Amino acid sequence: MTTAQTISAQLDDDGQQWEDAAGTDIATLCDAVSDATTHEHGIGAGPRRYDFADGSGIVVTDECWDILAPDCTAYCMAGGGCECAAQADDDVITGTLCDYHTGKELRPATATETRDSIEAAAHDDGIGVIVIEGRDCYVSGGAS
Numbered sequence: 001m002t003t004a005q006t007i008s009a010q011l012d013d014d015g016q017q018w019e020d021a022a023g024t025d026i027a028t029l030c031d032a033v034s035d036a037t038t039h040e041h042g043i044g045a046g047p048r049r050y051d052f053a054d055g056s057g058i059v060v061t062d063e064c065w066d067i068l069a070p071d072c073t074a075y076c077m078a079g080g081g082c083e084c085a086a087q088a089d090d091d092v093i094t095g096t097l098c099d100y101h102t103g104k105e106l107r108p109a110t111a112t113e114t115r116d117s118i119e120a121a122a123h124d125d126g127i128g129v130i131v132i133e134g135r136d137c138y139v140s141g142g143a144s
């Protein structure tokens with residue numbers, strides 16, 4: 001278990017629970033780990049990130065907290081995955097996310113979905129099927 005997982009467990013793995021059973025708050029729990037460092041970010045209520053010696057981390061915002069996404073160098077939460085690559089990739093022209101089976105347009109695709117679909121298309125005869133929330137989809141249009 002990582003340090004972040006240990007602290008998460010003390011808070012019932014609930015991203016909106018701020019105190020453990022003894023009433024100790026998350027900042028105190030993180031600070032209590034002697035090798036935790038805190039990265040302040042942005043202005044005022046920006047996310048705070050606690051880094052632990054084992055490489056794990058916890059991200060805390062005003063609304064919630066979560067374990068740091070694996071390999072993230074910024075402030076992404078594990079629950080949402082690291083979106084740094086997508087945010088950094090300004091060259092992607094996003095397309096439209098469509099249901100593979102019906103062709104129905106679902107919503108604008110994200111940069112990551114667009115890129116993933118383009119990548120998938122190289123291996124599935126140009127269809128570009130990606131699975132989004134258990135549903136076979138593809139991205140129509142878009143370029144990277």
Ligand SMILES: [Zn+2]
Nearest residue numbers: 072076082084
């Ligand atoms: Zn990230």
